[in-house]
Amino acid sequence: MLKRVKLKSGHVTLSDVARACQLSVSTVSIVLSHAPLSLRLAAATRERIHATALRLGYHPDAYARSLRNRSTKTVGVLAYDMSDPFCIPVIRGIEEGLLPAHYFSLLMDAQTERRLFDSSLRMILERRAEGVIVIASWVFEEANLLADVEKNHVPIIIVGRDLTERRIPSFLVDNQAGGALAMNHLLSLGHRRIAVIRGPEDLFDSRPRWKGVQLAADRAGVRLDPRLVLSLPNRVDPISGFEGGRQLAREMISSAPGFTAVLAFDDLTALGVVRGLGQEGLRVPEDCSVIGFDDILPAAVSTPGITTIRQPLRKMGSLATQRLLETLQKTNRTGLSAATPHLLAPELVVRGSSAPPPAKARAGSASTALRHAPGTTLRDTPNQPQRKDLLHTVRNRIPSKRALDRHSTRAS
Amino acid sequence: MLKRVKLKSGHVTLSDVARACQLSVSTVSIVLSHAPLSLRLAAATRERIHATALRLGYHPDAYARSLRNRSTKTVGVLAYDMSDPFCIPVIRGIEEGLLPAHYFSLLMDAQTERRLFDSSLRMILERRAEGVIVIASWVFEEANLLADVEKNHVPIIIVGRDLTERRIPSFLVDNQAGGALAMNHLLSLGHRRIAVIRGPEDLFDSRPRWKGVQLAADRAGVRLDPRLVLSLPNRVDPISGFEGGRQLAREMISSAPGFTAVLAFDDLTALGVVRGLGQEGLRVPEDCSVIGFDDILPAAVSTPGITTIRQPLRKMGSLATQRLLETLQKTNRTGLSAATPHLLAPELVVRGSSAPPPAKARAGSASTALRHAPGTTLRDTPNQPQRKDLLHTVRNRIPSKRALDRHSTRAS
DNA sequence: TTACACGATTCAAACGTTTCAAGTCCAAAA
DNA sequence: TTTTGGACTTGAAACGTTTGAATCGTGTAA
Structure with missing residues (x-):
């Protein structure tokens, strides 16, 4: 009693x-x-x-229960910066994969700060997440905490960056194919004098995208004017791309005017370019076309909508999650074949910001220079996670080298 | 051995x-x-x-440790939909408040789904969060789980909605002041024939915003044409406002053309309006001005930038957090004075989408009809959490009734 | 020699669960 | 009457920590 x-x-x-x-x-x-x-x-x-x-x-009490059961049913999700619209659809994809498995996501935001990245990862480890998914377009070099992740036998997967060299399974868009896709689109519209804004040096994506762009230009026999190829400064936060795009666009107009299209590193850069062009009195797309990369919300809802290369962000998240869950299933956790990155196929989304070059500029160009493969139709709906109808089938997960030609789809 | x-x-x-x-x-x-x-x-x-x-x-092991210590140092954060750009800055503000206190956020995304809202709240309870912050512009009526939150003595706070009637401390923008601010801006530019797109019925913000708009119009002696006052349909996801704005704009053009400005419920609606006007051949701001509400990223990076009423989102998050932490400090947790909502002052951010009405329309209007209080200058930087320089001082937390006149600031 | 203090380390209980083995009770079979 | 068996319920140990109390040497004072 x-x-x-x-x-x-x-x-x-x-x-x-x-x-x-x-x-x-x-x-x-x-x-x-x-x-x-x-x-x-x-x-x-x-x-x-x-x-x-x-x-x-x-x-x-989840704590007592997990302690006793030795299973937390938790997956740590470490986003490099949640204020980057890039992250949200990926997170949705992850959520989508986790839900049916009755797993639970432990969401951490590193806010583009190294210190926070570390403490978040530590937190994830302390909360005994059974696996970790890192969303990182951003670099985290020599993070010794990653070693701890391994010591504790916590499988890890990365989205948005290729870390297979460190034996970490990686899911990302085929940047090279995407770069080529963008360039081919502009070329097929008849543009010949094309400005390119490359990504910042410290971003992994920059190099392969640029390579794809070059490749496509070479193939078409179009030479890129070096004065029209500039790089963004290293980013300090997600929207610094906007400012960069705006400024570089203005610089190019004064240093080497006469281009009829700008191929921007990503959507925010493209939006900055549109702004910069506008400030110089140029209209998009009448005077100059602009194409971006990613297909984030702002690209879809601005007017004109930004023609862009869509990353299957949600898909990337859900595939990564599936992969992680499979790994968790096995008792033998060694089999994370991390030999090659999973490259997802990008898709061209045509919106209002791209059009044939203005008549005066079009003079010398052979309009039928490129064969233009008829693609599937893609509606102009933004890459937002909540649209159920946006789950396109990604036709070939790891596109062949020839994928460059194949992807070209037309939307409203 | x-x-x-x-x-x-x-x-x-x-x-x-x-x-x-x-x-x-x-x-x-x-x-x-x-x-x-x-x-x-x-x-x-x-x-x-x-x-x-x-x-x-x-x-x-955080689990074992918390079990033993009976303290999780965790605050549950339940966002109604993380893909809404509205949420992100609020979350940043919360993070900002939590970090120095060495608290940890348990972030859950309800994805605008009732089912997920419930399961997330349950999760937060099971993980023994010491307090909960709900970000909800969205309704959660008769959620019986909220009763459980009380039974377990977990203090709760809500951001973005007034639930003081249920004795829940609430932090939100002064919607009525904001509505008036928007209307006054348009009036002071000389607009007289103004279209208004009200929010959906099921959104709490809709009513007070509309009230502020009406009040301001009345004061200026401007009558609003009922054919130019439409409501958005109930939202299914964050971007349905865009579609709504686009369609309603087009409808209004055909049913009652000749308006020179559109006051939209929120930024996404405003962006939709810009698109819709464009589709009908109208340019912004030359032919028609547009003003939004919230100041989310897409409003800042589109061209023209959307003139809008900024909600101090980040501030809302950090104030709510501070308040929660104070409550947690006390052993006596009864003192959550939830009598009146904390209304934060909105700020006018002028961008490119608003301008005086076109000359032909301006004919009959007295251009000096309104006195225009000189406001502080506000730079055209987006309401993004990562910009340290964006932490404006909110001058009066709970604005007086006369605050309506006062706020009018001009940016680049 | 005993007692004592002191510095360095360990015992054991508790937090809230889960789960297996082991109860208790009662009616029916031997 | 004792045993068996079934239906229902409980005891106790364990998960990884933390922490006040206890232990163990060892050198010093009584």
Whole structure:
């Protein structure tokens, strides 16, 4: 007949329910956790326990439970910067993969800060996430914490960056194919004098995208004017691309005017370019076309909509998650074949910002210079996670070298 | 000399470290948790323990620790939809408040789904968050789980919605002041025939914003044409406002043409309006001005930039967090004075989408009809959390009724 | 020699669960 | 009457920590 007067934590526990029911903790646990044994219990008892639990507002303590069960059903998700619109659809994809498996995401935002990246990863480790998905277009060099992740046998996967050289399975868009896709689109519209704004040096994506652009230009026999190929400065936050695009566009107009299209590193840069052009009195697309990369929300809702290369962001998230869950299934966790990155095929989304060059500029160009493969139609809906209808089939997960020609789709 | 061969979980535990050091678990714990007792320990021992822990990659188990300590240092953050650009700055503000207090956010995304809202809240309860912050422009009526939150003595705060009637402390923008601010801006530019797109019925913000708009119009003696006052349909996801704005703009052009400005419910709606006007051949701002509400990223980076009413989103997040932390400090948690909502002052951000009406329309209007209070200059930088320079001082937290006139600031 | 203090380390209990083995009770079979 | 068996319920240990109390040497004072 012991009677505890003060309950230390404000939370209702199993023993609170047990006391109220005049039953043992075990019994209550068995019932409330739907253990197989609960079938052996009198229906009336079960009923009573459930009712009491509901009345008291009991919720099992995930901490105690995980401690006992040694499973947290948790996957750590470490985003390099959640204020980058890039991250959100990826996170949605991850959520989409996690939900049916009854896993739970532990979402951390590194806010483009190294310090936070480290502390977040530590947190994920301390919270005993069973796996980690890192969303990083951003660099995290020589993070010694990653070694700790391995020491604790926590599988890790990265989205948006190729880290296969460190044996980390990687899911990212085929940047080279995307770069080529963008260039081919402009070429097929008849543009010949094309400005390119490359990404910042410290961003992994910059190089392969540029390579794809060059390749496509070479193939078409178009020479890129070096004065029209500039690089963004290293980014300090997601929107610095906008400022960069705006300024570089203005610089190019004064240093080497006469281009009829700008191929921008990403959508925010493209939006900056549109702004910069406007400030110089040029209209998009009448005077100059602009194409971006990523297909983030702002690109879709601005006017004109930004023609862009869509990254299957959501797909990247869900594929990465599936992969991680598969790994967690196996007891033998060595089999994370991280030999080659998973390159997802990008898709061209044509919106209002690209059009044939103005008549005066079009003079010397052979309009049928490029064969233009008829692609599937793609509606002009933004790459937003909540649109169920946006889950396009990615036709070839790892595109062949020839994929460059193939992708060209036309939207409204 | 007992020797355990198989370690069940892959994680390195205290006893692993202890064994490696030939010391007891207690000793190791004392050292690694920096308990006061650790000062009594031989420096050499301390050294050895730290070194071993580092070598093995030990990270304390947050679950076991919280269980024992009965404190999780966790605050649940429940966002109604993270893909809404509205949420991100608020989350940043929360993070900003949590970090210095060494609290940790448990971020959940309800994805505008009732089911997920419930399960997320349950999750937060099960993970023993010490408090909850709900970001909700969206409704969650009769959520019985909220009762459970109370039963477990978990303080709760809401951002973006007034729930003081349920005794929940609420932080939100002064919507009525904002609505008036928007209308006054258009009026002061000389617009008289103004279209208004009201928010959907099911959104709390719609009514007070509209009230402010009406009030301002009345004061200026301007009558709003009922054919030019339409409501958005209930939203299904964050970007449905865009589609709504686009369609309503086109409808209005055909049903009651001749308006010179559109006051849109929020930024996405405004962006939709710009698109819709464009499709009908109208240019912004030359033929028609557009003003939005919120100041989300897409409004800032589109061209022209959208003139808008900025919500101090980040501030809302950090104030709410501070308030929550104060409550957690006290042992007596009853003092959550939730009598009146905390209304933060909105700010007018002038960008390219608003300008005086076209000359032909301006004919009959008295151009000096309104006195125009000179406001502080506000730079045209987007309401993005990562810009440190964006932390404006909100001059009056709870604006007086006369605040309507006062706020009018001009940016580049 | 005993007692004592002191510094260094360890014991053991507890946090809220889950789960297996082991109860208890009662009616029916031996 | 004792045993058996089934239906229902409980005891106790464990998960990885933390922490106040206890232990163990060892050198010094009584």
